[in-house]
Amino acid sequence: MAPTTSTMPATGIRWADHSLALAQRATPAERRAGTAAPAFGTALTEHMISARWSPEHGWHATEIVPYRPLRLDPATVALHYGQSVFEGLKAFRRPDGVPVLFRAADHGRRFQRSAARLAMPALAVDDFVAALSALVRTDEAWVPYEEARSLYLRPLMFAADASLALRPAATYRFLVVAFVTESFFGSTAGPVSVWAGRDYIRAAPGGTGDIKYGGNYAPTYLAQQQAAEHDCQQVVWLDATERRWVEEMGGMNIFFVRREGGRDVLTTPPLTGTLLPGVTRESILTLSAGLGLPCAERPVSLSQWRDEVASGVITEAFACGTAAVLTPIGRVVTEDGGFDAGAGEPGKVCGRLRDALVAVQRGVVPDPYGWRTAVR
Template sequence: MTTPRIDFDLKPSAQPLPDAEREAVLANPGFGRHFTDHMVTIRWTEGRGWHDARLQPYAPLQMDPANMTLHYAQTIFEGLKAYRQPDGSVAVFRPEANAERFRRSARRMAMPELPVETFVEACDLLVRQDREWVPGRPEQSLYLRPFMFATEVGLGVKPANEYLFMVIASPAGAYFPSGVKPVSVWLSEEYVRAAPGGTGEAKTGGNYAASLVAQAEAAEHGCDQVVWLDAAERRWVEEMGGMNLYFVKGSGPDATVATPALTGTLLPGVTRDSLLTIAADLGYRTEETRISTDEWREGNADGSITEVFACGTAAVITPVGSVKSARAQWTVGDGGPGEITMRLREALLAIQTGRAEDRYGWMHKLA
């Protein structure tokens, strides 16, 4: 069945941020601190479907205290980036993949599924309108945040009958402005991120709220990030914070690049998926498998696991330098960024920023 096209009403801001002020922001944007001049909104109501699609000035929302999202957390989001290319044009990295995951998240949270083409068009419209906000310095980007939440007013526990989809954008600076630095991680054995049959593979806000106490525990133990273990045995490695994990077994051209298999409790990361392809094309063996905390500790001790890194939209790749748990602590390799970790990071960034050929058709170029 063909989805009817959704037409957008374009209402650009009459007072965008002056050029000089915008350039001052882009000189040091940080992450998630500043927002562009516009946003995209689309409404959904039961019986009518998607409607009232528009691009409009960025502005606060007015919300009823009985909005169902505030009480029952029916909300999902995505994160993807637009990159300035060497010729000055702009391209978005794999928006269709994010759109498909957004649909899967919506299905799990009993929310309406936005058509892939509408998701991509909404992102395109915002980036085109605010293209001057796309920074051009190395590793900088424009971060896009599509999200959807219930707007029905009432306190009955049920799927809402009204929703609002939005896209906002924020310029993002280099994640490691002074060079890539490995992080220290805490193995959380008390808390779990997700259980089989739960919402682990959905990108929903509640998953992140539930993670904050464990992240605080990691900080109390002097660690930068928390690593999640499985809910049943508390021994199988799943994710690091909001990022997927990778393990490098061996070294050189014979190395194997392995990542925990998707079991329904892990978020199927777009960066994770991309790195499986890139690693294979660089000649490494790849595995989607189970990795226990004992295997990780013993592998680092005997040298069979040489590198560990996390991956996600924000940082692309973050090396893991040391690990701590309630019973043990150890160093990954020599504690610094690994050779294969950095090779994979550079290969992906080169595609995203247009410095290497996009042989996979991942970059969605805007006219």
């Protein structure tokens, strides 16, 4: 059987599918069994996108191939110096069964910003979106119909030179893999407990905290171990300078619901260059306006959080991200003790916003923002 191709717009990159004549990795029954309760990042689909970049040829060797291990030289730059960026976004089923990507172009623009920060080549947003569409189209059988699940897409670009010279690489590899997932904390998870320690920081001014860079994540593992030692599921990150201001929760943006003048006001830390500009964060800020919920981007300190919970000003706190959607925070633990941050169950504002977000993602309501991309 001859390979089939799907043409990407804008630059005309073509993704050649060389796998259609090959045996499938799993039958439909095996796929259902293997994704019955998938741990995050384990139920990977059968194919992946692959492309290469060089100064002479630009993006080339673009194809859809069976999911398989990579062959890398031990001197590959990305392995030694961390020149690697990634994204994370989801595909959902509309009520009519058509798969849709959620805010793919926005993730493509952030992917470009991340690449630029690490002196890597840009991938056109249209090509980025078309690559995702090509993979979803090829592995459409893996896109769940259940509301509690989705198909998570992981685009990745890394330096591919086999050289230990301390400089930007000359060649790069682009990949996209996908896996079936529930919410990051599980489909029935309630409010999480969080550890607000001061030993470690996530990001500093002038660093890479505002991009999707692999090196932002491994340094958080020790803090996550501390959290587990204090019976917490996640870490609340404080600013690098004063260890005072709340910035993020794990790899997620954080929101507070405050009572001001007899009404709820949604508050989130401003983007100062150390926080990741989350696409889910931006979606919540947009959707909240349609729900008549005022928003404010302003700093919140850890002590303010504690005191305003005690006084009844802060009534809810939750984190948001592509993997976790919206996750309520139930308790904050610090070196000096801790405090309850909620009533032990998701708050009403968090619930309203989550319902509004999921409805747009799954095509249950109109999409006035142009966030959904149908894959046909």
